[in-house]
Amino acid sequence: MSRCPDNLLERFQELFPAMNMEKPAPSEESAGEEDGADAAVPPPPPPPPCRKTEHAKVGYDLDAIVEPHQIEEAAKLLDHEGFAIDMITAVDWPDAEQFELVYDFMHFQAGTRVCVRTRIPRDRPEIATLAHIYPGANWHERETAEFYGIQFTGHPNPIHLLLPEDFVGYPLRKDFKPQPDPLLEP
Secondary structure, three states: OOOOOHHHHHHHHHHOHOOOOOOOOOOOHHOOOOOOOOOOOOOOOOOOOEEEOOOOOOOEEEEOOHHHHHHHHHHHHHHHHHOOOEEEEEEHHHHHEEEEEEEEEEOOOOHHHEEEEEEOOOOOEEOOOOOOOOHHHHHHHHHHHHHOOOOOOOOOOOOOOOOOOOOOOOOOOOOOOOOOOOOOOO
């Protein structure tokens, strides 16, 4: 079993070769530029899609970014390695027109935590369920569906968990506007 972050990092990079980061080639525009006071400072490079992190600083040991169609394979790898699912939630990025799904996994014996992230379009918020791999994902997915409007395709029981069946909207979306309660109106 490869519970340590180094081995998991290697396994993720083997499974998802597109995640391997190569240094980008200089563009034609930047190739002829000279360093000088007038030169614009380039933005920092994006973080690598799979990287070790400092557990003491961020609360997990490995941070992996996968494509939506790869989330099941990532979960299967972590399940095979003895990880349990701890949480599934989402982040609403309306300006980018995306939702970021955040999956947290933990290994009780090794004390290792892994965060797997993926992004889906806001106008078509759906992703495959993980309930067939981790039965405990059932409730997390139902809660995320209720509060963000994300559909988990193949979910065995996609009914409301916390909100009333007649609730209108998704309260954790950043553009949510609550409906007035007629019982509270004077």
